[in-house]
Amino acid sequence: MDWLLDPLNYDFMRQALMAGVLIGVLCPVVGTFLIVQQMALLGDVVAHAVLPGLAIANFLQIPLLLGAFISGMISTFVTTWIQTQSKVKIDTAMAITFSSFFALGITLLTTLKSRLDLEELLFGDILGITVADVWQVGLITVAILIAVKFFYKELLFFTFDRLGAEASGLPVNAINLGLMTVITLAIVAGMKTVGVILVMALMISPAAAASLLTTELHWMMMIGSGLGVLSSLIGMYMSYFLNIPSGPAITLTLFVCFLLALLFSPSQGVLTSHFSMAKGQNSLD
Template sequence: MMNWLLEPLTYEFMQNALAAGILVGILCPIVGTYLVVQRMALLGDVIAHAVLPGLAIANFLGIELLIGAFAFGMLSTFVITWIRTQSRVKVDAAMALTFASFFALGVTLLKLLHSRLDLEELLFGDILSVTIADVWRIGLIGLAVLVAIKLFYKELLFYTFDRTGAEAVGLPVHKIHLGLMTGITLTLIVGMKIVGVILVVSLMVGPAITAYLLVKELHQMMIVGAGVGTLASLVGMYLSYYLDLPSGPAIALTVFAFFLLALLFSPSQGIVTRRWWRSVPSRSHR
C-alpha cells in the first residue's frame, strides 16, 4: 500500500501534479461555495467553456494564456448580464447560448490559428503537463483569491444571502458582484489545468454541495468542501496515474462518489440516516 502511494512521487511531474492538485482541491470548493449558495452553479460551467477563445488568441499572440482566458471568461459574464438586462430572455437561456457560442468560437480559433495547444488536454486535464511554474502560478492566484475572501467575508455573506438587503444598507453590490466573478473566473482558470475545461465545474460545485449536506454555515461549508476537494483531487490523480485516465474524469467521478456518500449517510440529512432515525422509535415501541 505504502509503495503504491509513494511510487508515483518519485517522478517530478507527479510531484508537481499532486502539489497542484492539492492547491486546486482547496481553492475550487471554497470559491465554488459561492456558486452553490447563489444557485449559479451552471455559471461556472459557462465561464469555464468561455475561456477557450482566450486561450487560442493568447497562444497565437504568444502572451500568457492566463490573461487571454481571464479576459474571455469575464467577457462571457458581461454578455450574459447584457442579454438578460436588455431583453426578456431569462438567464438560463442566455447562459446556454453564451456558453455554446464562446466554446464554438474557441474551437474555431484553435483550428484557424493553427494552435499548438492540445484540445484534449485543455478539455479533460492532463497531469503530465503540470510544470513547477504552474504550481507556483496556482499557488499565488489561489492565495490572492483566498485572502480576498477572508477580507470581504462578511460583505460577501450578506450579499450572497440577501442581495436586496445588502444593497439597501448601501453595500456596493455591483462591485461585490464584479469581485466575485473575478475570483470565480481566476479559480476556474487555475482549476482547469488539472481537471480540464469541461470538468472543472465538478471540482468547484461537487465538494461544496457535499459539504452543504453536512454542515449549517457558509464558512464550515468552505472548510469541509476544501477537505473533500483535496481528497478527491488526490484520489483522482492516483487513479489517473495507475489506470492511465485523463485526470479530469478521474477526479470528477471521485467527487461524485463522495457526494453520493454524503447524500446517503449525512448525519443530519442523509437518505439512509433519515430512514434509520425514523425506524428507531418504532422499534422501541414494539
C-alpha cells in the same frame, strides 16, 4: 508504505500532487458561493467561454492565461447584459452564452490554425504540470483565499440577501464583479490541471457535498476544500497505479464523495433519513 511513497519518486507526480492539492482547496471555496446562490451553471459558462481567449492569445503570442481570463470575464458581462436588457431568465442567458462562446472558441481554434491541443484544454494534463505552473496556481490560490477572508462578511451578506445588502449601502455591483473575477481566476487556475470542463467537478461537487453536511458557509468552504484535496490525492494515486486518466479519476472520486454525503448525511442523507423515520415509527409503536 511503499505504495504511498513510490509515486513521490517522480518529479511529475510531486508537481501534479501539489497542483491537485492547491486546486482542491481553491475550487470548492469559490464553488460554495455558486451553490448557495444557485448559480452553478455560471461556472460552466465561464469554463467554456475561456476557449475564444485561449485561441486568440495563442495566435497573438500572449500569455494563454491572460486571454482565458479576459474571455471568461467578457462571458459574465454578456450573460448579465442579456438578463438585464430583456425578459430572458438568468439560466437561459447562461445557456446562450455557454453555447455561443464555446462555438466561437472551436471556430477560432480552427480558423487561426491554433496548435493548442483541444483535448488537453478540455480535459487537462495534470501530469504535464511544471514547477512554474505550480507557483502560478499557488499564487492565484493564496490571492483568492486572502480576498475571501478579507471580504468574508460582505460576501456572506451579499450571498444570502442581495437586496438587503444593497439596501444597507454595500456596493453590490462591485461585490458581484469581484465574485465573477474570483470565479474566472479559479477556473483559469484549474484549467491547466483538469481542463476547462472537469474543473467544474472540482468547483461544484465538493461544495455540493459539503452543503449536505452543514448549513454554515465557512464550514461548507472548509469541508468542501477537505473533500477536494482528498479527492485530488486519491484520484492521482488511482491514475498512477491503475493507469487511467488523471482528470476523470479525480472527477469520479469527487462523485463518490458526493454520493456518500447524499446517502449518509446526518441531517439530509437518503439512508439516514429513512433510518430515522423507521426508528421513530418503531418507538411510537
